Structure formats: structure tokens, C-alpha cells
Amino acid sequence: xxxxxxxxxxxxxxxxxxxxxxxxxxxxxxxxxxxxxxxxxxxxxxxxxxxxxxxxxxxxxxxxxxxxxxxxxxxxxxxxxxxxxxxxxxxxxxxxxxxxxxxxxxxxxxxxxxxxxxxxxxxxxxxxxxxxxxxxxxxxxxxxxxxxxxxxxxxxxxxxxxxxxxxxxxxxxxxxxxxxxxxxxx
Numbered sequence: 001x002x003x004x005x006x007x008x009x010x011x012x013x014x015x016x017x018x019x020x021x022x023x024x025x026x027x028x029x030x031x032x033x034x035x036x037x038x039x040x041x042x043x044x045x046x047x048x049x050x051x052x053x054x055x056x057x058x059x060x061x062x063x064x065x066x067x068x069x070x071x072x073x074x075x076x077x078x079x080x081x082x083x084x085x086x087x088x089x090x091x092x093x094x095x096x097x098x099x100x101x102x103x104x105x106x107x108x109x110x111x112x113x114x115x116x117x118x119x120x121x122x123x124x125x126x127x128x129x130x131x132x133x134x135x136x137x138x139x140x141x142x143x144x145x146x147x148x149x150x151x152x153x154x155x156x157x158x159x160x161x162x163x164x165x166x167x168x169x170x171x172x173x174x175x176x177x178x179x180x181x182x183x184x185x186x
Contacts, residue, residue, distance in 0.1 A: 038074045038153045041127075041145035042067065045076040046156050048129060048143050053078065053161075055099045056092070060084075061162030061176045065140065067155070072147035080139035081162050083174045085185035086114075089133055092181065093117055096131050105129060136173050137185075 036044070053062055065077025084092050097119055101107065105121040108128075118132040126146035133139050155166075165171045177185075 035149070036145075037149040037151035038069060038145070039151050041148045042074045042076055042153045042156070044125075045074065045127060045143035045145060046158060048123065048127060049076060049078050049141055050158060051103070052096060052099060052129075052131075052141065056095060058178060058180045059161065060139075060178065060181060061160075062141075063160040063162060063165045063171060064156055064158075065142075065171065067153060069153055072150065073145045074148070074153055075142060075144045076156065077143075078141045079165075079171050080141070081172075081174050082176045082178050083182040083185045084133070084137050084139055085182050086137060087184040088181050089117060089137065092139065093119060093131065093133070100129065138174050 053060070060080050060082035062078045062080050062082075065079050067077070068075045097107065097110075100119070100121045103123075105123050107119065107121050109118075109120040111118040116133065118130065121129045123129060128142075128144040130142045130144075131139065132142070162176060
């Protein structure tokens with residue numbers, strides 16, 4: 001138990017480092033006086049998520065996670081509902097890592113712990129991007145904006161590739177079988 005708590009704490013620290021934000025936006029983005037507002041940042045985050053999920057072949061089913069806003073930032077999330085077996089997780093993470101590097105994202109940290117593998121990156125315009133494999137192998141993608149102007153934020157417009165769990169407090173465990181990604185899973 002102690003080892004799992006330590007690994008979880010390490011992942012939380014890495015997430016905090018990867019998504020730090022200051023009021024003026026300078027720390028994360030290097031952009032003085034960003035003209036982007038929260039809605040535009042949410043749309044940019046959606047585009048980042050769309051791109052990485054389109055890169056994953058064979059495709060996976062996903063659903064929207066909750067959108068959250070801070071004082072000057074917005075976070076969009078997507079949860080993969082396809083079962084990614086332990087034997088396929090390395091391939092999954094490798095595919096995403098290569099795509100982010102090809103997209104010139106800066107890889108900030110990689111957690112190669114088999115229980116909670118994760119990749120934390122940053123786009124050239126200061127968006128923090130992460131992939132975390134959680135309990136039961138469920139894959140989570142998250143995009144955190146740099147500090148932007150405050151505004152209202154609408155729900156994402158992209159339709160999930162599987163069932164929508166909008167309005168449900170807890171997204172279920174992965175429940176979609178893939179001949180490729182779920183190989184070897186029970």
C-alpha cells in the first residue's frame with residue numbers, strides 16, 4: 001500500500017509541475033498579456049485532444065471528462081473507454097509520445113512506473129498536456145491552458161466516440177473491447 005501511495009503522490013507532483021500557471025500567463029506560456037480567453041483556450045484544448053485521439057490507430061472509444069476552470073485557466077479532459085491491456089499500454093504510450101514529439105511538444109516528465117504510467121508534455125503555446133493510465137488501466141487525457149483572460153466556457157462540441165457520460169459524477173471503468181488494444185485483458 002505504501003508503494004502505491006508514494007507513486008500516486010509522485011504523479012500528483014508531476015501534474016502540478018506540468019500545469020503551473022501564473023496570473024499574467026508568463027510562467028507557462030512565455031506570452032505576455034495573452035489575448036486568448038477561456039473559451040478560446042477550451043477550443044484549443046479540444047483541438048489538441050482531437051488530434052491525439054485521431055492519431056491512435058486502431059481507434060479507441062472515449063468520452064468527455066469534466067471541464068474545470070481556475071482563476072485564469074481552463075482544463076479539458078477525455079477518458080478512454082476502450083480497455084487497454086497491460087500488455088498494450090507500452091505501445092499506447094509510445095504512440096502518444098511519438099506523436100507529441102513529432103508535434104514539437106516538449107516532454108516535461110515521463111512516469112514509467114507499471115502501476116501508473118504517465119506522460120506530461122507542453123505545447124509550444126504553453127498548454128500542458130498529459131496522459132495518465134489509472135486504476136484498471138483506464139487512460140485519461142488532460143489539457144491545461146496557460147493563464148488566459150477570464151470568460152464563460154461552453155461545453156465541448158465534439159461528440160464522444162462512444163456513449164456519453166455527461167452529467168454522471170463518476171465515469172465507469174473502461175468497458176469497450178478492442179481486438180488490438182484489449183489483447184490479453186480479462
